[in-house]
Amino acid sequence: MMMERTYTYKTVGSCNIQADVYRLEDELIRPVIVWVHGGCLMRGSRMDIRSRGLMSYVNEGYTVVSIDYRLAPEVKLKSIIEDLQDAIRWVREQGPDLFQIDSDRMAVIGSSAGGYLTLMSGFCVEPRPLALVSLFGYGDIAGKWYAEPDAYYCQMPPVSREENLYIYCRQNGLWPNIVVGHDPKTEPRAFDAFCPIRNVTLDYPPTLLLHGEEDTDVPIEQSIIMQAELSRVGVDNEFVRYPGEGHGLDESYSDAVAKALLFLKKHIHFN
Known part of the structure; x- marks a missing residue:
């Protein structure tokens, strides 16, 4: 049991x-x-x-x-x-x-x-x-796959942040920005610990x-x-x-x- x-x-x-x-x-x-x-x-x-x-x-x-x-x-x-x-x-x-x-x-x-x-x-x-x-x-988590618009998700109809936050992040390459609070393009070292x-x-x-x-x-x-x-x-x-x-x-x-x-x-x- x-x-x-x-x-x-x-x-x-x-x-x-x-x-x-x-x-x-x-x-x-x-x-x-x-x-x-x-x-x-x-x-x-x-x-x-x-x-x-x-x-x-x-x-x-x-x-x-x-x-x-x-x-x-x-x-x-x-x-x-x-x-x-x-x-x-x-x-x-x-x-x-x-x-x-x-x-x-x-x-x-x-x-x-x-x-x-x-x-x-x-x-x-x-x-x-x-x-x-x-x-x-x-x-x-700072690589292009998360930090740039994703080809797979961009095949879907565009969604707003309010409709589906995750898909919105993937379509716009914003997941690291929203989840971590830093931009990997301008603050790459901020991601070292993550x-x-x-x-x-x-x-x-x-x-x-x-x-x-x-x-x-x-x-x-x-x-x-x-x-x-x-x-x-x-x-x-x-x-x-x-x-x-x-x-x-x-x-x-x-x-x-x-x-x-x-x-x-x-x-x-x-x-």
Whole structure:
């Protein structure tokens, strides 16, 4: 049987930011996966995990902590990353007593924008996770793919900011400006702290990248350049490409979860 509990890991003003914890209903001390939802940092929920391989992770013996975080444009990226840091700190400090985890055996997994935040956790939290899994995520938020009008989205009818903020950003190349609060064309150095690809060192955790070759939302080049940088520096990494798959790996998602579990088995040691 699976146990589910909801906790508030942080309060900002009147906003309670929560995490859902899933684990087998026993007293064993288990390794933990912090799961980070996607949604372009503008939408999405911790509850998305329920259709994203949750039972596979739990049945394999992990406790899964699926976190919410504040969203743009109500807050800027700096605050979102602070939520990520605070969530992981809360899991480390409170998790052993609240839900019987070994906080030293931690992995972070996320998809799309959650994959980006997963890659951020490789250098912006201490102690660092033992392993990272980024599903169709990205390591460079200041590149042309986000900072210039996108060909795929420009094929759609133009929308206003009020109609659909994300599509508006992609059609006008404004996502970095609105989410970060800086213009990558005039303030390139302002993005140094927000781009995982600029912060890879030998201390970066082992990383698995999974990406569809036909992804029209986050181009596979984002995983290609991240994998190249990880390899250049000497970080243990694996990269799985899915021919014919788009954003979300719809037909291959279960295979991606299976590959994630194999990767974690190499880096997360069970007692």
